[in-house]
Amino acid sequence: MSLVSRIVNVFRDGRVNREIDEELEAHIREAMENGRDPAEARRAFGSALRHREESRDIRLVPWVDSLRADAIFGWRQLGKNKVTSAAAILSLALAIGACTAAFRLIDALLLRPLPVANAGRLYEVSRRVVFNGEVRTWDAWAYPSFQRMRAAVRQQAELIAVSTAAPVDLTYKSDEEMEKACLQYVSGGMFSSFEMRPALGRLLTGNDDLKPGAHAYAVLSSDYWSHRFGRDPGVIGRSFRLGNRLYEIVGVVDGPFTGTQPGTMVDIFVPIMMHPSVTQDDFQWHQTLAMMKPGAAVEPVRAKLQTVSRAFEEQRLRGSIAGMPPAIVRAIFDQRVLLTPAAPGASQLRSDTRRPLEILGVLVGLVLLIACANVANLLTARAAARAREMALRVSIGGGRWRLVQLMLVQSAWLAFPAAAIGGAFAWWAGPFVVGMVNPPNNPARLLLPADWRVLGFGLALALGVTLLFGMVPALRASTVDPVRALRGDEDPHSRRRLMHALVAVQVAFCFVVLFVAGLFVATFQRLSHQPTGFSADRLLALDTSARRPQPQEFWDQTVEHLRQTPGVEAVALADAPLLGEVGWNNFVSIDGAPPNGVLVNMLSVSPGWLETMKIPLLGGRDFLASDVFPGSALVNRSFARTFLHGENPVGRTFEIVFSGNTRLRFRAVGSVGDAQYRNSREPMSPTVYVPFHYLEPNGAPGKRPYATLLVRTAGAYPLALAQFLRREVAVAHPEFRVSRVRTQLEINRSHAVRERLLATLALFFAVVALVLASVGLYGVLHYSVLQRRREIGIRIAVGARAGSVARLVTAGIAAMVLIGAAAGLALGIASARFMESLFYQVKAGDLPMLAFPSLALLVAALLAALPAVIRAVRIDPIAMLRVE
């Protein structure tokens, strides 16, 4: 019989017993048929029970059999206390589910290696710059610099250039239906470094890295091929128009690879040679990755890259150093090249969310521990009720290990159903959380596979949790002293001490979770109530583009057309919306002096923009149709304060310093209020608004391929007009297409997405932690009242008042709560230091920040204690004593 059949036998144990018994009985019968005396035959046979047990152990696997028995017993125990069991399972499920969901996110974003060959040898090349005492890491490079570095380390590593993957507008048909796709420029060598194969056609190669602008080919990701083309093999040879170029689709990537940035799924890969800035040596725009050759050492490669990079910068800046502040020149030359392992890929989302995800991971872990403490207390209390049963088991020869196994199996009955429910919860919660981090128009798409990694994590968690809350009660149960337990004079305090200690731990963790949640909620509130300097009410931003740059009168006509449209209050043009995460900046020179190192933000705006945005004009005038770039400018209050000692800027002239030390002269025609420019976390900064109309260096009027139309609507629901405005823009000028419509409110909010996520999740965890801790506290108090009801009854009988009974019941626990809260406070303040970078205008030591968790805990503790106290006070001494 094989092991399998022996394990199967465990579950048809009745039949195995019957067969053995029948065979043994047949033996006796045979003996009698042979004329032997029945009594003699039975005596000669020996103990049938013993033989049966012996045979049984051969027929099946004894330890599986004992597990089965324990499992059945555990299931019955579970059914006995349905309510408490369900409560324990649900609270564990919540905690395990939250943990698994957090793990899925952390794994997908931070841990899981890219689906490429040799991901372990992949590094990211970045630079560390120290400027004004501030350390920053840049991952952006200029392509000419990349080319030199690639040539220099060719023997040790293959360098790969990848642009930031970004949504683009493209069309497949002549009917000019624009659609969005996520596009990444990559150096042709990437696919061979990653040892990828095409599912169809060919991939990009080194031959696509030769001539700027000459390789209009595209490779699709398998995912995009599926959802856009339904895996149609005829896609090869089709072409799409992007900007003013036609690209031919030459292949489809095989496998799940969707780019090197977790959080962004690339649809289309095109050669980096097609990027408009590929020849510019002063525009840093792409990431650099290094695939090390087998056995190559990292440090020599790093050193070589640093030498080449510095030589490149020195050569590039030779002409323009004179125009730059020396501190900046020094910072540029002293930057250090870094090589960091990038097996899981490299992306902004990754670095932005690493810390928040780690913090959420810790919070969720604390919640899990609180839940575990609850279950441990529940089991301890239950074990108290079963002390006699345990003692009986020990005294009839149950081994200690056997008892530990019994208790652990019962814990597993709680943990595994909880893990299953939690897993289902995580299944739903993972994508939900990713959805919450997303600005709706630029969805971060993250592969969240639920595979063996997640399954393994869930199982390990369930097992770990079983051991965590099951081990202590199990060991206690196994060391029960049968004589004392059966006599009923076991030490009741030792159990209570354990439960009280766990309450203190719960309170401490709960305090930390509440404290951190409070800090995040406050940060989010301060950030979202931050004054922006303009009004986002009813304001729409229409990103509009044309295939070819369009003369400025066409743009003006479109503005005029929209102004005549019903439902529209005001319209203006800018090269980007405020807070749209894009921008440009330059140094300023006042009266010919060298720049002071402060960068000013720049934005091109049309006349009427101030009024549309409701930014106050403090002095001078708005732009007129006759104002052009270079020439007139509007400057904000911060500009006047930073560069003109707060004097009235109207009428003053200054120079903007462009790259290569080109200087253009401007005269401030108006002074305007401060408005946030790029990021709502930054303080208001000097900004120069320049006319939308510009002149080429040769004096000809400029043309623009794209701009943002800002429309303030009359109705309260601006998006209701979106479709209508889209059409009207095309009516105004057939070349124009609105590629994206956003409300300004949505743009503003996208800056606080991370904070909102942190605040929401932390608050959720805080509520869960508080509920779990209160339930735990309630349970322990309830148990201790139950255990001491005799003592309380006697005290009441001899005249104790309600107050002293309440004090008697709660004194021990209250001390534990205080100790726990103090420990939590210390832990919280200590840990807040690691999160400081995520706070906004909030300090860990602020009184309200400490008051919130303390109050919440106090209220929760009082509520949790009330039922037990009432029960204690209401104990009827006569009934109690009569029971005894």
Add this chain to the structure above:
Amino acid sequence: MAKTDTLQGSLDLLVLKILSRRPRLHGYAIMSAIQDVSGEVLRVEEGSLYPALHRMEEAGWVRGKWITKDSGQRARVYELTAAGTKQLDTVESRWHAVTGAVNRVLQEA
């Protein structure tokens, strides 16, 4: 010789040998056969025969099967498997080696 238990470890050998000569015997018949053939010298402790049979079945040396006897009663009979035949060879030759050696020692002494 008085009633003795079988020599240590020889129960398997005896059972396998009996089954190799006369297939399809039930437990009681195996026991009786051992007693008869040994001229009532060797006696198997009746109860321990069954755990031994079940252990050998587990090891794959014998195969047990329920049959209905002419009297209408069910009995479990055993027969040797191929692995059992091989095992018998091994145990038997080991037995001969050991008893031969013991005999030589007795003769020398």
